[in-house]
Amino acid sequence: MNWESNVRKVVPYVPGEQPSGKVIKLNTNENPYPPAPGVEALLKNYDVSVLRKYPQPDCRTLVEALAAKYNVKPSQVFVGVGSDDVLAMAFLTFFNSDKSILFPDITYSFYDVWASLFKIPYKQIPLDDDFKIVTSDYKAENGGVVIANPNAPTGVFMGLDGIREILDANRDVVCIVDEAYVDFGAESALSLLPEYDNLLVIQTFSKSRSMAGLRIGYAIGSETMIKYLNDVKYSFNSYTMTALTLELGAEAVRDDEYFKATCEKIIKTRENLKVQLRELGFDFQDSKTNFIFAKHKSVSAEYIFTELKKRNIYVRYWNKPRISEYLRITVGTDEECDTLVVNLKEIIAQGEK
Amino acid sequence: MNWESNVRKVVPYVPGEQPSGKVIKLNTNENPYPPAPGVEALLKNYDVSVLRKYPQPDCRTLVEALAAKYNVKPSQVFVGVGSDDVLAMAFLTFFNSDKSILFPDITYSFYDVWASLFKIPYKQIPLDDDFKIVTSDYKAENGGVVIANPNAPTGVFMGLDGIREILDANRDVVCIVDEAYVDFGAESALSLLPEYDNLLVIQTFSKSRSMAGLRIGYAIGSETMIKYLNDVKYSFNSYTMTALTLELGAEAVRDDEYFKATCEKIIKTRENLKVQLRELGFDFQDSKTNFIFAKHKSVSAEYIFTELKKRNIYVRYWNKPRISEYLRITVGTDEECDTLVVNLKEIIAQGEK
Numbered sequence: 001m002n003w004e005s006n007v008r009k010v011v012p013y014v015p016g017e018q019p020s021g022k023v024i025k026l027n028t029n030e031n032p033y034p035p036a037p038g039v040e041a042l043l044k045n046y047d048v049s050v051l052r053k054y055p056q057p058d059c060r061t062l063v064e065a066l067a068a069k070y071n072v073k074p075s076q077v078f079v080g081v082g083s084d085d086v087l088a089m090a091f092l093t094f095f096n097s098d099k100s101i102l103f104p105d106i107t108y109s110f111y112d113v114w115a116s117l118f119k120i121p122y123k124q125i126p127l128d129d130d131f132k133i134v135t136s137d138y139k140a141e142n143g144g145v146v147i148a149n150p151n152a153p154t155g156v157f158m159g160l161d162g163i164r165e166i167l168d169a170n171r172d173v174v175c176i177v178d179e180a181y182v183d184f185g186a187e188s189a190l191s192l193l194p195e196y197d198n199l200l201v202i203q204t205f206s207k208s209r210s211m212a213g214l215r216i217g218y219a220i221g222s223e224t225m226i227k228y229l230n231d232v233k234y235s236f237n238s239y240t241m242t243a244l245t246l247e248l249g250a251e252a253v254r255d256d257e258y259f260k261a262t263c264e265k266i267i268k269t270r271e272n273l274k275v276q277l278r279e280l281g282f283d284f285q286d287s288k289t290n291f292i293f294a295k296h297k298s299v300s301a302e303y304i305f306t307e308l309k310k311r312n313i314y315v316r317y318w319n320k321p322r323i324s325e326y327l328r329i330t331v332g333t334d335e336e337c338d339t340l341v342v343n344l345k346e347i348i349a350q351g352e353k
Numbered sequence: 354m355n356w357e358s359n360v361r362k363v364v365p366y367v368p369g370e371q372p373s374g375k376v377i378k379l380n381t382n383e384n385p386y387p388p389a390p391g392v393e394a395l396l397k398n399y400d401v402s403v404l405r406k407y408p409q410p411d412c413r414t415l416v417e418a419l420a421a422k423y424n425v426k427p428s429q430v431f432v433g434v435g436s437d438d439v440l441a442m443a444f445l446t447f448f449n450s451d452k453s454i455l456f457p458d459i460t461y462s463f464y465d466v467w468a469s470l471f472k473i474p475y476k477q478i479p480l481d482d483d484f485k486i487v488t489s490d491y492k493a494e495n496g497g498v499v500i501a502n503p504n505a506p507t508g509v510f511m512g513l514d515g516i517r518e519i520l521d522a523n524r525d526v527v528c529i530v531d532e533a534y535v536d537f538g539a540e541s542a543l544s545l546l547p548e549y550d551n552l553l554v555i556q557t558f559s560k561s562r563s564m565a566g567l568r569i570g571y572a573i574g575s576e577t578m579i580k581y582l583n584d585v586k587y588s589f590n591s592y593t594m595t596a597l598t599l600e601l602g603a604e605a606v607r608d609d610e611y612f613k614a615t616c617e618k619i620i621k622t623r624e625n626l627k628v629q630l631r632e633l634g635f636d637f638q639d640s641k642t643n644f645i646f647a648k649h650k651s652v653s654a655e656y657i658f659t660e661l662k663k664r665n666i667y668v669r670y671w672n673k674p675r676i677s678e679y680l681r682i683t684v685g686t687d688e689e690c691d692t693l694v695v696n697l698k699e700i701i702a703q704g705e706k
Binding site: 003012013054088144171206245 | 355356357358359360361362363364365366367368369371378381383384385386387388392393396397399401402403404405406407408409410434435437438441445446447448449450466467469470496497524525526527550551559563564565566567568577581583584585586587588589590591592593594595596597598601
């Protein structure tokens with residue numbers, strides 16, 4: 001078929017499996033707890049006839065709730081269909097030069113996919129052997145910088161001093177700090193916004209707000225930056241967020257108490273899981289996220305991954321250079337983690353034979 | 354700010370106003386009737402805890418419902434966040450050559466915005482003086498063709514013979530037929546799919562299915578075409594549709610009886626409105642959509658638009674070449690159209706003085 005010669009051919013991102021049925025799902029960093037109680041109440045009383053109309057193109061219900069929560073102006077907030085949509089829009093908007101953008105070699109594996117899709121040149125900068133970002137590597141000329149902090153799938157957090165160093169060295173390009181996991185004990189770069197007009201911070205409702213199914217991500221930056229982002233969004237799709245999503249998302253943001261309590265529960269479970277994993281012979285960098293990226297001292301990651309799956313326990317495994325001996329294990333409920341540990345113990349005993 | 358030099362600068366699409374409060378809203382072609390009754394029932398009983406998890410990346414609940422309805426394979430159906438998202442993805446995927454894509458000069462005003470955003474060269478081909486597409490103009494070498502059928506904002510429908518002629522002349526490029534308004538009495542090009550592997554048909558839930566607020570659009574084409582579209586989608590955002598949207602959308606598709614009854618009501622109101630508008634001195638091409646694109650014989654469109662707005666009645670007006678004497682009036686309920694006609698009568702009497 002001749003039309004195929006005009007097709008943009010890409011190697012797409014492969015999301016983690018979404019198995020259905022009775023499984024313990026610790027493979028896509030979802031939150032084990034339900035969304036804030038107000039979300040359910042709002043849904044039950046929702047006036048369905050509203051759906052016949054287009055939603056707010058400026059998403060103001062949600063934008064205003066986020067602005068109030070993070071103490072910025074609504075004109076500094078951009079929302080999208082998950083942080084993936086926000087990141088895609090940001091790549092399309094801000095990385096429009098011939099210079100390579102920079103991001104780590106081990107990081108969210110969507111960054112190189114977006115760069116390829118939009119034909120943005122890029123360089124992947126190696127993390128050091130402890131999976132830490134070497135800030136001096138980000139001082140060469142470039143078309144932009146993207147840092148996941150805490151990083152995924154490593155879970156490693158870089159302090160704001162490091163972020164500041166990268167921002168200082170890159171005043172003339174946009175630096176994206178992707179904070180999908182920041183709410184589980186790390187520190188946000190949002191506090192640096194008043195000092196840096198080249199900083200764009202991106203967060204998501206998919207992890208700490210238990211709403212992966214509702215597709216909400218957001219960016220906070222200078223008014224100028226958000227204006228450019230909105231221009232591109234309005235050139236792509238004027239109405240990205242469903243009317244329901246705007247209401248339910250705003251409600252989740254308003255319940256700060258539930259949000260904090262949920263994050264604290266996950267942090268507590270994570271710290272317990274760390275102790276148990278070490279006892280089982282796993283090694284890992286300290287994680288400030290809702291997952292642990294761990295390597296076993298003697299049993300291969302692929303073996304453990306496959307055996308866990310046979311037992312209906314899903315974790316994430318990549319057969320990729322430098323990380324093929326690691327498993328990324330999402331922090332679930334205490335019960336789920338206990339079941340995981342019991343099974344790991346058996347699998348490791350088996351594997352060590 | 355230096356980073357601004359790397360920004361993709363665009364002139365975004367401007368959506369119709371979304372006024373709140375007590376207004377008669379006939380400006381964005383929304384459906385005056387609520388979504389199918391099953392949608393409400395499903396929403397009230399929805400298990401909110403599901404939202405903590407990612408939705409189906411392949412959107413299969415909705416894809417399968419659409420495939421069953423249109424009697425195609427699920428692998429021939431692509432869904433997105435409104436037909437705008439589907440169109441944006443299709444432009445990005447299929448119009449990846451140096452040759453100009455072709456579309457009419459008067460048509461959905463998002464086409465040139467997407468072309469600009471993605472740096473796709475394009476040529477706008479003039480409609481004739483009756484706002485009809487001149488099929489022979491689409492036989493020059495090109496990088497793709499986009500036809501809205503029925504066309505917007507004109508409401509004019511081209512029979513399938515015309516579509517066939519364009520498809521025959523363009524076997525080596527993708528031809529998109531955008532059928533946002535097809536359910537109000539026009540004929541779909543879906544029946545041509547078995548014959549043409551270069552055809553992609555795009556439809557939406559925003560008009561005939563009363564779900565603009567839920568953001569659902571879809572494309573139906575050959576399996577090869579849908580595969581390419583999905584590859585690009587997975588390179589942009591793996592999870593575009595909320596878990597709720599997939600369920601509610603599928604439910605709306607299943608209730609074919611309600612769908613047909615609603616479309617028939619709107620067609621009936623439209624035919625009545627045509628008679629009344631002609632009596633008031635309006636002229637228009639026959640419309641097979643849920644709107645009428647009308648010009649008054651003596652009073653200017655801008656004047657009528659402004660006066661209607663003062664009376665809280667919103668219609669759509671573009672101050673653009675060739676159409677600045679036209680108003681696009683959405684077909685509302687009988688009551689809304691009666692109120693419109695009463696007000697138009699007064700405004701025209703006033704304007705003719």
